[in-house]
Amino acid sequence: MAAIMFSSCNGSKKVNADYDVIPKPQKITLHKGNPFILSQSTKISYTEGNKKLENVANQLSNYIEDATGYKLTTTTSPEDKNVIILDINNSIENKEGYLININPNLIKISGSTENGVFYGAQTLRKSIPAVAQGAAIELASVNIEDAPRFSYRGMHLDVGRHTYSVDSIKRYIDILALHNINNFHWHLTDDQGWRIEIKKYPKLTELGSIRKKTTIGRNSGDFDNKPYGGFFTQEEIKEVIAYADERFINVIPEIDLPGHMLAALHAYPEYGCTGGPYEVSPEFGVFDDVICAGNEDAMVFLENVLEEVIELFPSQYIHIGGDECPKTRWAKCPKCQKLIKELGIKKDSKHSAEEYLQSYVINRMEKFVNSKGRDIIGWDETLEGGLAPNATVMSWRGMGGGIEAAKQKHNVIMTPGGYVYFDHYQSLETDLEPLAIGGYTPLDRVYEFEPVPATLEGDERNYVIGCQANLWTEYIKTFSQVEYMVMPRIAALSEVQWTNPEDKNYDDFLKRLPNLVAIYDRENYNYAKHIYDVRAQYNTDTENGFMIIDLSSLDSTKEIRYTLDGTEPTQSSELYTEPLKINKSIELRACIFYGDKKSRTLSQSINLSKASLKPITLASQPNKGYTFNGAITLNDGMKGNQNYKTGRWLGFAGNDIDATIDMKEETEISKCSFSTLVVKGDWIMGATGATISVSNDGKEFKTVASKKIDILTKDDKDQIYDYTIDFEPVKAKFVKVVINSTPTLPKWHSGAGSPAFIFVDEIAID
Secondary structure (H helix, E strand, O other): OHHHHHHHHOOOOEEEOOOOOOOOOOEEEEOOOOOEEEOOOOEEEOOOOOHHHHHHHHHHHHHHHHHHOOOOEEEOOOOOOOEEEEEEOOOOOOOOOEEEEEOOOEEEEEEOOHHHHHHHHHHHHHHOOOOOOOOEEEEOOEEEEEOOOOOEEEEEEEOOOOOOOHHHHHHHHHHHHHOOOOEEEEEOEEOOEEOEOOOOOOHHHHOOOOEOOOEOOOOOOOEOOOOEOOOEOHHHHHHHHHHHHOOOOEEEEEEEEOOOOHHHHHHOHHHEOOOOOOOOOOOOOOOOOOEOOOOHHHHHHHHHHHHHHHHHOOOOEEEEEOOOOOOHHHHHOHHHHHHHHHHOOOOOOOOOHHHHHHHHHHHHHHHHHHHOOOEEEEEHHHHOOOOOOOOEEEEOOOOHHHHHHHHOOOOEEEOOHHHHEOOEEOOOOHHHOOOOOEEEOOHHHHHOOOOOOOOOOHHHHHHEEEEEEEOOOOOOOOHHHHHHHHOOHHHHHHHHHHOOHHHOOHHHHHHHHHHHHHHHHHOOOOOOOHHHOOEEEEEEEOOOOEEEEEEEOOOOOOOEEEEOEOOOOOOOOEEOOOOEEEOOOEEEEEEEEEOOEEOOOEEEEEOOOOOOOOOEEEOOOOOOOOOOOHHHHHHOOOOOOOOOOOOOOEEEEOOOEEEEEEEEEEEEEEEEEEEEEOEHHHOEEOEEEEEEEEEOOOOOOEEEEEEEOOOOOOOOOOOEEEEEEEEEEEEEEEEEEEEEEOOEOOOOOOOOOOEOEEEEEEEEEO
16 A cells, blocks of 8 residues: 555656657657656756756746646756756857757756756757646657757737736746747837836826727727727836746837837827827827927937837847838928938939938937947838948848848848738638738748748848747737737747758648647637638649549548538538539538537638639739739639638739630620729729620630729728629630729829739639
8 A cells, every 4th residue: 555655646647758849859869768757756956056047947847847736846966866957068059059868867958058958948848748747757768959040039019009917928928938939029119009118208108108099990980989008117117028038038129110109299299290289099000190300309309218218128139110101291391301401311213302311210219229239120111211230120021121131231030921920810711710900821821931031142141030920919909819819820930930941841840739739728828729620722623623622630530520501510411531522512611520529610612603613814913922823713613701811812913804714615604703802001902894705716805795893982991892794695615804903093092103903803704
């Protein structure tokens, strides 16, 4: 009985560790022999007097307690058995690199710095099963050699639009630490709220932190009429910085200037070009009222704000924004125009005088920040008018700005919206998702991101120091939703940041993901569970007129059940065993059953016309970024929703759509329909006309119908517009459909005169 009790107390239940963690270590070498048994009698040893290692030891003890329920003792006494040793090894080249050696007697985690030891501890933590209460952990003998690919691994959070508690910000930092991220980019000011206490300017938080109301939906014109506010005191910010430092995370503050300053101007209207009055914006977007570049007092105001920020944050980097700054007020402001003349600024073929004035502001702020021993980061708009000498560029409008900056020998952090904007939707089923800003950035798209463009050569590539993802919070009211938008996409991001590209493999990543998700579950993180849903891949066979639908799931052992008539699948519905070959209209529904629970239902309507799944060619191709599956997108039977980035729409700028469909045989037709999606704020306008022509040889075409469509006005709604053109029945083998775009953006539009986009989907012919 005593022996049985002793065995129970020491963890008679044993579970195996798994080194297939995220991010994937660079090299794992397993050895034959007995494992190390981690139990409640194991100790964690660190070097006496090293406070940072002591901190890592205590955190590792807490991590193990979270998983097992027992807390390991930490010690500075030398141990040689049943011990986890944390130490410094100066032979490790990368300052964040680490080595883990595990044998039957000990686990040794070594780093060239305490940072490296911390990341080794994270790998050990993630190797232990997330839920192993009371169990002994068997860790196979192994050597792990690891180091990050990039020195800068960032994650951003906007608290200007919506803000969160100090405890929530700490929880966010915990999430970053779990994913080996070492920079927290804290966006603290915007038009909708000023969130940082500046003692020299108390009205910034007294007035600038509160908006009277907030728009309902996407700038609908309706408001909730509820005051919204909040800010972080300097003491609270110090608390957050200290918490992050314990997890080897640098906190980079952003004070967005010279644009996005309405909250500041509401508090201090004398620093604007017009003198106000100004309002903390209840809507989201970009606004003409910005800081007055020609007002010396306004420039001193910015410097004084930055001085307090620099005193508060130890970060070498200070982010000063520089994005989305309209020049409308500057162009009419006497003070700004006077300064332009005094500086001898002239417009040229590249930039306006006002764009060069922004460069003056950015350069001045950089010199001030440099005088305090720090460096600036700016968004890629800071390239306009000439880049400040020592600035680091954060490239968000695609990769182009980063490429240009690297070629100019400036450090670059890649954060392009198409890959790493976590405020985008992560599912095509947008009606089942919380309201988001738009876009479509699923898990696999994040994972495929390559931060170093192939167009950079030689030393230019070294200027890409890292990448990060951004979370803007216009539509994210709660921290629970922050978690939902971030996880598990942050897991894909972490592997982009850490793992060498030749070692990345998405299918392998998915196999490793459940172990990390188990930690999400244990910590009660509100992560998005799309990974457990049915995944569908749609391939077209135009030669035979079939849609091939390949269904899959993260867990290949689970059964997929489906219906084709729109009814909800049950456990007795058709079992998916092979790809579906579809040549008629269907309402696909599919899901996975987990005992008495099931995944979200995959829903897809496929409505086939006589032209569907037939060969189709385009006279001119869609714009890069909006080509998706190419021409077949227009007649694959699947209509797009109100999100133009889901891959169901083709986007053209400055071009008409000229599509020819090979009906394969002479076919009687009398009707053509198509849809356009209008998002005027994104420069996407509607059709202005359409023409249908037919041919039997594909060379000589005869027009059978045409339709003129009125150009949209400012008051027309952003929505999907459906069009149908009827004509006398005619037989034809080839059908040409030309859809005329809006030539240029109209006078009332902010981009007046520029080419307009047109997004088209599903050309149906019957």
